[in-house]
Amino acid sequence: MIRLILGRLATGLIVIFCVATFSFCAQKVAPGGPFDEERPLDPQIMRAFERAYQLDRPWYEQYGQMMRDLVPFCERCDGWQPFLGISFKQHKPVTEIIAHHFPVSVKLGLMALGFAVLFGVGFGVLAAARQNSLGDHASMSFALIGISIPSFVLGPLLIFIFSVQLAWLPPARAEGFASYILPAMTLGLIYMGVIARLSRSGMLETVRQDYIRTARAKGLSERVVVWKHALRLGLMPVVTYLGPAIAGLITGSFVVEKIFQIPGLGFYFVESVVLRDWPLLTGLLIVYSIFLVVLNLLVDISYGLLDPRIRSKR
Amino acid sequence: MSRGMVFLLIQGIALVAIGVHGVLGLGGVNGADACIGFGGLSLLIVLAALGRREHQAAGNSLWTDAWRRLRKNRMAVACGLVSYAVFLFSFAGPTVARAVAGLDGLTLDVDLGAAPPSLEHWMGTDPLGRDMMVRIMEGGQWAIWAGLTATAVALVIGVAWGAVAGYMGGKTDEVMMRIVDVLYAFPTVVFVIVIMAVFETVSLVVLFALIGAISWLNMARIVRGQVLSLRHREFVEAAHSIGATTPRILARHIVPNTLGPVIVYSTLALPSVMLTEAFLSFLGLGVQAPRASWGTLVTEGASQIAVNPWTLIFPGLIMGITIFALNFLGDGLRDALDPQMRKD
Numbered sequence: 001m002i003r004l005i006l007g008r009l010a011t012g013l014i015v016i017f018c019v020a021t022f023s024f025c026a027q028k029v030a031p032g033g034p035f036d037e038e039r040p041l042d043p044q045i046m047r048a049f050e051r052a053y054q055l056d057r058p059w060y061e062q063y064g065q066m067m068r069d070l071v072p073f074c075e076r077c078d079g080w081q082p083f084l085g086i087s088f089k090q091h092k093p094v095t096e097i098i099a100h101h102f103p104v105s106v107k108l109g110l111m112a113l114g115f116a117v118l119f120g121v122g123f124g125v126l127a128a129a130r131q132n133s134l135g136d137h138a139s140m141s142f143a144l145i146g147i148s149i150p151s152f153v154l155g156p157l158l159i160f161i162f163s164v165q166l167a168w169l170p171p172a173r174a175e176g177f178a179s180y181i182l183p184a185m186t187l188g189l190i191y192m193g194v195i196a197r198l199s200r201s202g203m204l205e206t207v208r209q210d211y212i213r214t215a216r217a218k219g220l221s222e223r224v225v226v227w228k229h230a231l232r233l234g235l236m237p238v239v240t241y242l243g244p245a246i247a248g249l250i251t252g253s254f255v256v257e258k259i260f261q262i263p264g265l266g267f268y269f270v271e272s273v274v275l276r277d278w279p280l281l282t283g284l285l286i287v288y289s290i291f292l293v294v295l296n297l298l299v300d301i302s303y304g305l306l307d308p309r310i311r312s313k314r
Numbered sequence: 315m316s317r318g319m320v321f322l323l324i325q326g327i328a329l330v331a332i333g334v335h336g337v338l339g340l341g342g343v344n345g346a347d348a349c350i351g352f353g354g355l356s357l358l359i360v361l362a363a364l365g366r367r368e369h370q371a372a373g374n375s376l377w378t379d380a381w382r383r384l385r386k387n388r389m390a391v392a393c394g395l396v397s398y399a400v401f402l403f404s405f406a407g408p409t410v411a412r413a414v415a416g417l418d419g420l421t422l423d424v425d426l427g428a429a430p431p432s433l434e435h436w437m438g439t440d441p442l443g444r445d446m447m448v449r450i451m452e453g454g455q456w457a458i459w460a461g462l463t464a465t466a467v468a469l470v471i472g473v474a475w476g477a478v479a480g481y482m483g484g485k486t487d488e489v490m491m492r493i494v495d496v497l498y499a500f501p502t503v504v505f506v507i508v509i510m511a512v513f514e515t516v517s518l519v520v521l522f523a524l525i526g527a528i529s530w531l532n533m534a535r536i537v538r539g540q541v542l543s544l545r546h547r548e549f550v551e552a553a554h555s556i557g558a559t560t561p562r563i564l565a566r567h568i569v570p571n572t573l574g575p576v577i578v579y580s581t582l583a584l585p586s587v588m589l590t591e592a593f594l595s596f597l598g599l600g601v602q603a604p605r606a607s608w609g610t611l612v613t614e615g616a617s618q619i620a621v622n623p624w625t626l627i628f629p630g631l632i633m634g635i636t637i638f639a640l641n642f643l644g645d646g647l648r649d650a651l652d653p654q655m656r657k658d
Contacts, residue, residue: 011496019500026508148638150589152596152609153630156616164620251504255593259616269504270597273511281508288504296498 004300012293019289020070023282024063030276066282084286085279089272094283097268102287105264108257109249111180112188116245120195121238127196128203128234129226139196146193155186155259183260187253191245195238203234243299251288380574383650390646396639400632404454411448418448431624438624440614449606450629456607457636460522460591461584467526468587469580472533477564477572479534480541491538494531503528503590510599521600525590533579540572574651581644585637592633608633 057065068074069083084094123139130136162169162182170179206212207230215229216222254266261267265284272280384390412418431438437446479490506524544550545568553563588608594600595609602610608629615626 011492014496015500018496022505023508144638144641145634148585148634148641149630150592150612150633150637152593152616153612153626153634156619156626157630160619160623254507255596258597270507273508285504285508289500292498292500 001301005297008293008297008300012290015289015293016070016286017067019285020066020282021063023278023285024066027278027282028059070286084283087272087277087280089275089277089280094279097280098265098283098287101263101265101268104262105250105253105257105266108180108183108187108253108262108264109246111184112191112249112253113242113246114188115184116188116191116195117238117242120192121199121235123192123196124199124238125203125226125231125234128200128207129222131204136200140200143193143196146189146196149189151186151190151255152259154189155183155256158182158186159259179260183256183262186259187249187256191249195241195245198237198241199235202237203230206230206234209233239302240299243295243302247292247295251291380647380650384646387646387649390643390650393639393642393646396635397643400454400636400639401458403632404451404458407451407454408448411445411451418445430622437628438622440625441618441622446611446625446628449611450608450632453606453608453611453629454632454636456518456601456605457588457591457633460518460525461588463519463522464526464529464587464591465580465583467523468529468533468583469576471527472530473537473569473572473576475530476534476537476539477541477569480538481545481560481564481568483542483545487538491535494534498531506590506594507597507599510594518601521594522591525587525594529583529587533576533583536575536579537572540575541568544568544571578644578648578651581640581647585640585644588633588637588640 066085069085072082074083081095084098086092087094087097090097120143123143127136127139159182169182170176203226207226212225212230215225220229250265252266253264254270256262257264257267258270265287268280269284271277272284408418429435429439429443435445435447437450439445440449475490475494479487506521506528509524510521550563550567553567558566591600592607592609592612595607596613598613600609601607611629612626612633615622615629619626
């Protein structure tokens with residue numbers, strides 16, 4: 001177990017190094033700079049900008065500086081927090097921007113996850129309880145439709161129906177609980193479909209086990225058998241899917257954040273790419289990667305805890 | 315090698331050939347060329363079906379069994395036909411529409427503007443008076459090229475990587491799978507976005523290949539798992555003992571035996587790759603105007619849903635149907651090819 005954790009942390013360091021290097025190379029190779037305007041800037045102002053952001057130094061010094069800034073407790077660091085540079089466009093430290101907007105993405109992601117788990121497990125278990133009934137086919141078709149509708153089709157449709165026609169929910173902007181409902185549904189629908197399918201097949205496999213037959217034989221009601229005994233083992237595939245789902249929900253929300261104008265990380269990610277805001281872009285890439293590494297590790301650990309048969313050898 | 319497999323291989327090669335052909339001609343996918351392409355493909359499928367039927371009496375190989383199971387799954391067959399219909403719609407459609415109704419996706423009719431569906435324009439027109447149906451057909455061509463190219467790239471890298479890692483074992487396996495682990499921790503789509511946005515001149519071929527290059531990780535893992543269970547089997551040892559070289563054993567004995575899961579996961583990779591292409595276009599990073607892809611059509615439609623709902627509904631609907639059909643077909647193939655994985 002300890003070996004697994006250490007190995008993954010080492011992988012994480014490699015990933016961060018690669019990500020930062022990738023971003024740096026892209027910055028140096030890419031055409032177009034952050035200070036390009038419709039009208040070319042006065043060369044003197046341009047030089048002042050470049051000096052302010054230390055872009056006038058040779059590339060290897062910039063690269064070395066960036067790498068040194070990533071090590072915790074460096075001279076420009078704020079305690080353990082690495083120094084990720086100053087945003088070219090917002091003129092604020094990147095760590096500050098990320099700290100400010102990360103919670104928004106997390107909130108959206110968790111709401112979408114709640115929606116997906118609640119409805120996914122509900123549909124899946126109901127479908128499994130009445131296998132091959134009309135309800136089974138209906139919920140599985142619904143799940144597959146959920147997987148097949150791209151979020152950028154669903155989002156505008158939901159806005160049109162619930163905000164424009166019915167005027168029930170606000171169409172955009174993250175202000176209050178109500179404004180998160182539509183984005184969370186849009187983001188969570190695909191995951192709901194996957195979870196519904198996983199929990200259905202997991203349940204079907206479980207109800208054939210001997211201990212379920214025993215539970216039935218001793219006269220427990222069908223409801224207790226399904227919801228108390230079968231659910232525990234039947235939802236194993238769903239639990240193991242939660243890791244990738246959370247990762248996808250939080251790092252994959254840029255389309256939804258763009259549609260609903262939610263100021264989360266995904267929204268700023270697209271902005272930083274389009275505007276060539278390199279420090280912010282690099283910072284976001286690093287945050288995304290750390291997030292994925294940690295989540296993958298948690299998933300692996302949970303595998304071992306939940307099912308002793310698949311204790312990882314590494 | 316059974317005859318069924320020969321036909322399958324021919325189909326695969328034909329698909330790749332059509333893909334390559336399309337990619338080379340991406341400047342403007344020509345209606346006539348596309349017609350030849352899909353004509354050849356449908357001919358091959360018919361031939362393959364005939365060949366199967368003839369073959370069925372002969373024996374009970376994995377493939378004939380799978381084919382029989384697949385045909386019993388009515389929904390999967392229907393979804394296969396729907397996928398094929400979308401293929402025809404996209405590639406033959408524009409040519410037919412031009413010949414029959416004189417429609418094309420580029421002629422502007424500003425006086426007409428955005429018109430709801432009518433007898434003349436079945437799916438309505440966009441604000442510039444262009445026929446939506448033809449534009450959706452052309453968008454479908456991009457989606458299919460994107461899907462085929464990216465899946466082919468993912469297939470080649472993934473199968474080769476997984477087979478070598480699984481067969482060599484030991485340190486090689488360790489290092490190769492560790493690389494996969496590292497890549498797994500990358501937010502890959504994010505990287506494609508960066509590359510596309512930063513290098514504005516990247517061609518679409520590169521874009522599709524890039525999408526493929528980030529989609530091979532799962533394929534490599536699956537193939538490796540298969541190979542691990544295959545490499546100690548008797549037929550591999552037999553091949554080894556008569557002096558077959560490692561590349562030959564891999565190419566002739568190991569890889570063909572992993573084809574089942576590979577086909578299943580390729581089918582399931584197609585819709586996810588199509589989605590990636592569409593949402594890159596949605597972000598304005600994929601197919602650019604005046605070309606229409608499903609992603610750009612949906613983006614245009616989304617901005618005017620309150621006034622002209624059909625400009626969002628039709629592209630969204632066709633795209634949803636296509637992805638649904640491919641997903642279901644993939645499920646059906648998995649059930650047919652690997653009964654143990656069956657999800658009842």
